[in-house]
Amino acid sequence: MLDTSQGRFFVKGMRRDHPEAWTQQREAAINPHVVPLGPRVLWRTTAGGWDLLGFEYLVARSVGYDPGSAGLPLVVDAMTALGRLDLPDVELEAADERWGVHLDDPADADLFAGDALLHTDWNPSNVLITGPGTAWLVDWPWATRGAGWVDPACWIVWLVLSGHTPYEAEQWAAKVPAWSTASGRALDLFSAADARSWQRIADGRPNEWTLGLRDAAARWAGYRADKGAFA
Structure with a gap:
């Protein structure tokens, strides 16, 4: 969980060379189709060898x-x-x-x-x-x-x-x-x-x-x- 000037996010990340890096792409691709059953992906960024997805944060x-x-x-x-x-x-x-x-x-x-x-x-x-x-x-x-x-x-x-x-x-x-x-x-x-x-x-x-x-x-x-x- 990240608190930022833009709000609070749940971040899910994986190194881009990880054998299961494909899971990040699957999450990003399917997300628009499963909202509102699932929380929305608000941003995605790749940097320093990492692939990061920022989801809306849930108190749950x-x-x-x-x-x-x-x-x-x-x-x-x-x-x-x-x-x-x-x-x-x-x-x-x-x-x-x-x-x-x-x-x-x-x-x-x-x-x-x-x-x-x-x-x-x-x-x-x-x-x-x-x-x-x-x-x-x-x-x-x-x-x-x-x-x-x-x-x-x-x-x-x-x-x-x-x-x-x-x-x-x-x-x-x-x-x-x-x-x-x-x-x-x-x-x-x-x-x-x-x-x-x-x-x-x-x-x-x-x-x-x-x-x-x-x-x-x-x-x-x-x-x-x-x-x-x-x-």
């Missing part, structure tokens, strides 16, 4: 995902509002490509395809609460093009990590209208692919956070597999 707190949290309905509302936005003319990864690599049959990834704008990174620190009934979505580098139900499906893993059972997590996901467009098979395949994705992430960067998400994703995938076995 991160949402809580624990069972009974008053923030959960606000996440549903924000996700629902996101589902109403048009897909912007911005270069985005496709959900069928992103998760299809984790399927036994890549052709099954067609079930993940679509023209919805997805956030996909539902870390609770990316949902900021500024007041009663108001939630903002921040941190958009992993924005993706795909089926609208993929966002609530991504949220499930975070809910399980926060103490929900997979059943309870799916009940929250079902409050997002796009969830109803997913077939059971699509959810089964996605949960399995997402579990493999988190396993790969945890293998590459093992820490308490990634290992917890790996285990939460595996719990959801196991729940879906068991549910299918007794259907």
Whole structure:
């Protein structure tokens, strides 16, 4: 956070030679299309080998995902509002490509395809609460093009990590209208692919956070597999 003669800003920066420097461009390109769900980028500058984005500053707190949290309905509302936005003319990864690599049959990834704008990174620190009934979505580098139900499906893993059972997590996901467009098979395949994705992430960067998400994703995938076995 910077206090300047021009006001207060939240600054997000990265060295231009960083392997993930592309995330700065993604943030800048998508920002005009997600305001007012996300805070506005007010300026961008490159200097001294750095790429800096200045966002409007929010006095906010991160949402809580624990069972009974008053923030959960606000996440549903924000996700629902996101589902109403048009897909912007911005270069985005496709959900069928992103998760299809984790399927036994890549052709099954067609079930993940679509023209919805997805956030996909539902870390609770990316949902900021500024007041009663108001939630903002921040941190958009992993924005993706795909089926609208993929966002609530991504949220499930975070809910399980926060103490929900997979059943309870799916009940929250079902409050997002796009969830109803997913077939059971699509959810089964996605949960399995997402579990493999988190396993790969945890293998590459093992820490308490990634290992917890790996285990939460595996719990959801196991729940879906068991549910299918007794259907």
